[in-house]
Amino acid sequence: MNTSSNDKQITDDLMPQKFSKSGMIWVGILSTICVIGAYAYYRQLRYGLGVTSMRDYVSWGIYISNFVFFVAISLVGSLITAIFRLANVAWSTPLTRIAEIIAVSAITFASLIIIVDMGRPERLYNLFAHGRLQSPIAWDVIVITTYLFISLFLLYVPLLPDLKIMNQQKNKNSAWQNKIYIFLGSFWKGNSEQVKISDKIINILCIMIIPVAFCIHTVTSWLFATTYRPGWDSTNFGAYFISGAFLVGAGGVIVAMYVFRKHYHLEKYITELHFEKMGRIAVMLSLIYLYFNINEYLVPAFKMKKSEAAHLAELFTGEFSIMFWFAIMVGMIIPIFIMLFKKGRKPLPMFITGIMIVVGAWFKRYLIVTPTLLHPFLPMQNVPDNYKHYFPSWEEWAITMGSLAGALLIVTFFVRIFPIIPIHETITEQNEKDHSK
Template identity: 75%
Template sequence: MHTKANEQITTDLYPKKFGTSGLIWTFGLLLICAVGVYAYYRQIRYGLVVTEMRDYVSWGIYISNFVFFVAISLVGSLITAILRLTNAKWSTPLTRIAEMIAVSAIIFASIIIVVDMGRPERFTHLFTHPRIQSPILWDVVVISTYFVISLLLLYLPLLPDLQILNANQNKNTPFLNRIYRFLGSFWKGTPEQFRIAERSIQILCITIIPVAFTIHTVTSWLFATTYRPGWDSTNFGAYFISGAFLVGSGAMLVAMYVFRNHYRLENYITEDHFEKMGRIVVLLTLIYLYFNINEYLVPAFKMKKPEEEHLTGLFAGEYALLFWFCILVGMIFPMAILLFRKGRRPIPAFIAGVMVVIGAWFKRYLIVTPTLLHPFLPMQDVPESYKHYFPSWEEWAIAMGSLAGALLVITLLARIFPIVPIHETIMEKNEEKTFQ
């Protein structure tokens, strides 16, 4: 039924080989990753002294990066789980992109934690000497669980497409054929297999939502269970979750635009998708803005002395420029663009998404660093360098290398697998024509 149309969809969505621009992009990412690996080698060899972290700022840019990766990974649960469970058919072309982002982000969230430890061999202590009362152990458990569920939500809907890829071996390289056979040789496309797969996906979609909420709540508890001004907040769980959904949606707008333009997917990722995702981003921006107001207004009203120093540093002090940049560029300007229909077209929506992602990264930096520089007990009799923090080149190189690594994973996944689900798209197009 509709054979020619099905063949056209398969041709349009089949994984594309890297062109010149793709090779340059991949080489550039590999180069940034290589610099990051060299910087990490220096850190391993000489110790954390190569960083600018000291007794007070003992986390710095690494934990900022970790929180950012965990946040952006929540796009998988939003697009794949929540929209699928609400039967939002329009989200079908976006689900695989969302899961690719989620999987790559979780991988590098885990890596950056090991980097931050300084002594990577001590990571094994979490398993050999676990302390169940520690939020750090909770974080390891929920991140591992979320990664496994995200991987399954990427893999299970891919099975029908693997059958298509295995049926067109002449279009693939021998290496890719081996991958496709290994991953999907058991899939025959029988009604029973489809029933089991659909049931499994439904269960995973239901499961991943509380896990997604838990992963960022537990991450927020790493901060909120201290007495430090700026972190001592019961609002932190909801504050982190709302911010995570916002940055994930912003990243989705960016990925939609890039894949749509580079792979000529205008017939599949349409302006209507940007319209709907733009509306979602506006809603999430308003929610996150509310929690930001709540997070700063309540301590500002009470004005305890430690909180006063922290808030003054953010609103009018050393970090004021960066703070207002995050508020305006990360929330206000994107919302102002996307509120209007013209702003929800691909190019302005892409610009708004870039703003959200950049603002979100620096927002995580602001969550970590200023608070550490305003400890519960005032700094006394310490070197001047302990009172300030700006990452060393090694820290920047490792942080940028991890970001490039996440983009590299997404790039390779997009080269190996169809970005837009082929089988689901064919089924939906056929259903539309049947009803017409």
């Protein structure tokens, strides 16, 4: 096959595709969940946080658990895009845009869920007007905002060469798509000067996003660690959060790889080699995260201070034990055993493993928040019985599920509008391979 026909084949394979019947059903389900979540939030705005099950002790609950989960999974943008680009890991090309859009959708809803948790969204203005730099909450807002903008640029700038290709394929696009492509990329001509500037911008963004990504997870961990409570009073939290974020981010990419590969027939571009490589990375990340989990629980369990004892007992053998061991086994232990073997690093086992990692990670974030709040240093006295337990109300579940569905909708619509695998980079790499033969 000559170069021009090869380029055309790659372009045809990677062009955005219209939603099939199953795709329309998928969008309909996600949209319905989002509408139910919006209605639940309307009820929360109208009747206040009283519609939730949060009380004086559990004042964060499932919303902040979801926030920490979104922040964690967003780290995949810096792992796959920035670190792999800077390390010149060539095989990661088909995965970079998948990682970037997951990062953008996750950090967007991390920002939104914080506003939901506030109860009075109009008071967000006070954080900017009267914020105090010595507050970890102010640090969190600053790094989340910075990370969101860097992630958006890191998604947009490498997309420019593909926008030029899309503008050249106007007859294959709908009118509304052509308007989007012209608006976003009509200035891109692809000359050497633009390419040089683009490469420099991408390198700068990749260098910038790594410390910002580490900051966002460290600062989020400090929101907990600087609060004097059993379970949070730990100097391990920064590294603990970062290692867990790398793992869940990798798990999210593995799931997305399999879905896009299967649904859009991208077997030529997302190959078994990619699952093999991601499997090896995920094993390493699982082992690192497992180490920090052992460190997080073994040391206080060995000392067994009275304030920590009740909290640990609830996790290991008490009310939260089933969820705790589920998160440990399903989120780390079982994936390690699956991915250690070559057969476990095939596409389908990796897909199942990725789901296990993501689901286990969500429950792990819930366990970081709720049990600790139910075990303050000062014993609960003279309070109603429902203050001593927490299970989210239907409004909380609906808003949480709506936020997760919303993040998936962003990814779904992005894939409908833009190529999920970089066309220009894929063509360039293929041509370089052909010339080197």
